[in-house]
Amino acid sequence: MNVFYILPLIFLYLVSCTSRSELTVAVGGTSAEVSYWYKLIKRFEEEEGIEVRIIRQASDSDLRRQHLILSMISHLEDPDVFFMDVAWVGQFIYSGWLEPINLDTKPFFKGSIEVAYREGELYAVPVNIDCGLLYYRSDLLEEYGCDVPETWEELLECSLKAVDEDIYGFVWQGAQYEGLVCTFLEFSYSAGGDLGNINSEENLKALTFMRDIIRIHKISPPDTYVSMKEEEVRLIFQRGLALFERNWPYAYKLHKAENSPVKDKFGVAPLPRFEGGRRASCLGGWYIGLSRFSDRKEEGKKLIRFITSYEVQKDLVEGLGWNSPRIDVMEELGEKYAHLKVVREACNYAVARPPVPYYAQISYIIQKYVNGVLAGLIKPEEALSRMDKEIRELKEYYE
Amino acid sequence: MRMFYILNLPAFITVSLIILLPILGTFAISLFRFVTFSEPSFVGISNYLRLFSDEVFINSVLFTLKFVFFSVSAEIFLGIVLALLINEKIPLRGLFRGIVLLPWVIPSVVSGRVWEIMFNYSYGFLNFIAEIVADLRINWLGTEIGAFLSLVIADVWRTVPFVALIILAGLQSIPDEIYDQSKIDGAGSLSRFFFVTLPMIDVFILTALIFRTIDALRVFDIVFVLTGGGPSGSTTPLTLYAYKYYLSGDFGYGSAVSVILFLLTLLVSIFLFRVVGRR
Incomplete structure (x- = not known):
């Protein structure tokens, strides 16, 4: 079936045509979000000493999905790490495009983490939830x-x-x-x-x-x-x-x-x-995942752990006004922002779409x-x- | 004769690579059950059989044909009128010709967004006018007929200049002597139009017709921006329908839709070329 991959592959190769030595992460959404990611990733680079290249995606979520699907069916090495809407996590997992991730899921809302499991393996981690x-x-x-x-x-x-x-x-x-x-x-x-x-x-x-x-x-x-x-x-x-x-x-x-x-x-x-x-x-929200075709899997996992860590999640809530999938973060900030307590309670009842x-x-x-x-x-x-x-x-x- | 083939070979290879191969590739994929989450398997024409019992697909074909019919007829008619106007020796003719071309110069995604704002229920310009004139608000994009008409209006606005330009070229190829002659023969302005102008520019009209029909069959951008296919999926052209399947990962089915669209366009083009060829 490889002949079907060739054309998009050639096309994407010509378009991207970059050295593929660093960790690559695809980032999209509103401009406030994107500039926040730039800041966070810079911090990650300084803390870990890993160089990261950012691919700017569109702000429209269908276009972001299209970009990822094309990269995945062409088995491209880049992007290594990317974000998915909860509604497409199923498609990405079942298509075999994601690499399992080892992570302590206890601090996360149960409903938000269940969607990302298949046969006992965790394939994606929630970054913000609704x-x-x-x-x-x-x-x-x-x-x-x-x-x-x-x-x-x-x-x-x-x-x-x-x-x-x-x-x-x-x-x-x-x-x-x-x-x-x-x-x-x-x-x-x-x-x-x-x-x-x-x-x-x-x-x-x-x-x-x-x-x-x-x-x-x-x-x-x-x-x-x-x-x-x-x-x-x-x-x-x-x-x-x-x-x-x-x-x-x-x-x-x-x-x-x-x-x-x-x-x-x-x-x-x-x-x-x-x-x-x-x-x-x-349940709504965005998940982060690691491509199975990635050539920088270890660094990618580090980035995912960094973004879903307690500290960074707290920053995302305070900086972007997001709701964290981490119960500990929501609990602590609930003292400061009263409505987060309600969000936290509602998220206990979270049900994902199939x-x-x-x-x-x-x-x-x-x-x-x-x-x-x-x-x-x-x-x-x-x-x-x-x-x-x-x-x-x-x-x-x-x- | 061998020289003929050798010299044509580079062109043939280029055309094959950029046109023939993708078409054949799409056709090949359409014969497979090609979804991202399982191994591809050959299923013959079953994607096509599924298409013909798919109500949404049938509606999409009907919408596409309806859209082509209404928008292209309006474009040709208005294009002729506009071309006749800017062909007259009026003051500032060059300026007018430039202005008339403007909608064609604006990228269709941009003009789609502009129309979307004009048609908006709460703050759109059209409802602003409608409220002043008739004290009512029209849900332009919210009803089936409203969304359809909005698309036709936006498409006509954008492409009339193109039609007018082609027909203007035709008008300028008519020698003035013929008009002088027909005036001497006692023809009024109406009969001059029907018996001199129209027969002389019919090839140009047909050319515009072919271009516009093929383009309208493949309409995507303006619908994507303006209605997104809604309401209730009633304004989904075949291109958008295929796109939705590509997006959800069913490439086999999406390719089958694309192949049908290709065949439809091919048939219509052959028909139109025949009509032109006869002239």
């Missing part, structure tokens, strides 16, 4: 006489009071995109279901609830399934137009900003569960049908059984 959170308006809760909801039923009850006052009860991500898989996963697990067994009573309960809070109880905006992504949801809550919001930890800093109308009027909590269910938070190599196709199926249910185009029962059938077919095809 867990879904519930934001609430503390002033309004007091006014309506509600507690911070523990269950979705309580959330619904309290939200109905908000609807009477002409603001939305609960805003969340319902548009057809990756974020919808996360919200569906959270509702499903918190009802006691899971995504491994799609066609279940619990998932039916979850999906029906998601539809009904838009279409029957009307506590969520009517265009939830058309346009609600992270930023749309955040802006509605921030303008004071909603009682509850489901979002990632990044929204906290923005809600707290000087010019935010809800600056002193909101709180944050782990997401509710259904009565009789369990709490769940969708770490299968063909996850992208599964995600597409879930998005299509869940969005169809929210739009009222298909009944929850039928959507679940069709999802189940299509995912089964995928499994048969790929396994």
Whole structure:
């Protein structure tokens, strides 16, 4: 099959055409992130005496993934070390592109480390994590006489009071995109279901609830399934137009900003569960891994240990505002930044999306049908059984 | 005769290397179950069989054809109108010709971003106008029909200058004497256009048509930037569909999509070349 590798190989060789004697690490994302990495890697070079070359990637995550896939299928020696979104870790592990790493995983959140294991070997280490959170308006809760909801039923009850006052009860991500898989996963697990067994009573309960809070109880905006992504949801809550919001930890800093109308009027909590269910938070974040084709494996492992070490992780939280996958770091900084305590609790309930190599196709199926249910185009029962059938077919095809 | 082959050999080798080989390579991969997470295995035409029962693929073909039809028709029509305008002896003609070309000079990713900002629901320029004029907001990119029209508008805006340029070249090749003659014969401006201008530039129109059709079949950048294929995957051209499979690591299936797109483009080009060749 080598003939298929040759063309991209020649191309990449011509493009990169550099001496390949040093450790190479691929870095991308926002410019703040990138310059932070430059600083950190410089520190690593000084401490360890290892020379590191940085490959600048695009800021768009699909383009970063494309760059890595091309390098991997061409078995390139560079980059040696790179970052992966949690959603592609499965693909990279099952494609055999990653080198096992020896590392003490005890300080890390269990949910965040499980995805990176295959057959007893650790293939990637989380560098930052995200867990879904519930934001609430503390002033309004007091006014309506509600507690911070523990269950979705309580959330619904309290939200109905908000609807009477002409603001939305609960805003969340319902548009057809990756974020919808996360919200569906959270509702499903918190009802006691899971995504491994799609066609279940619990998932039916979850999906029906998601539809009904838009279409029957009307506590969520009517265009939830058309346009609600992270930023749309955040802006509605921030303008004071909603009682509850489901979002990632990044929204906290923005809600707290000087010019935010809800600056002193909101709180944050782990997401509710259904009565009789369990709490769940969708796991997001980035992982670091070492290429199997690397020619600098020992140095690469050192860099990974450095970046995931207690000291550096603390720096990343304070410098970039990230959430660390290390429990010890989150615990210590929780004393200083109160919201990190909540993030830490929510991350205890973290659930990863299925770490299968063909996850992208599964995600597409879930998005299509869940969005169809929210739009009222298909009944929850039928959507679940069709999802189940299509995912089964995928499994048969790929396994 | 042997000399002919020898002298053509370098060109043949070059063309083979840069065009034929990738096409054959893609076709070969499309016959394999070629996913990154397992060993490749030969599966014959099963990728193609899977394609034809794939609803999303069928919709993608239909979208591509619909997009080609609407955008190319509008481009040819507006291109002719624009070419006639800048062919007139108006003051500052050179300046106008320069301005008309501008959209074609802007990289399509950049113009895609600009249109995305114009079409934005909350702060877009178009909704700003719509709110003043009719007190309503249109969800341009949020509905199927809206997203489709937005793509056509953005593509037409960008490529009309190209069509106009080709047709302008045709217009300038028509000798003034023919117009003088037809005026003497009593032809009005409309019949001069239909019986003199149009027959004289039809080859140029067909050339523009071929270029634009082939380009529109392969549309990628403007869709990638403007709608990303949404909503509900309703604006996914074949190129973007294949790209999604490459990204998720299924190269066999992605290649099958590419091969179908190649065949479609080939068929359309042969058809159009035939029409031109007959003239």
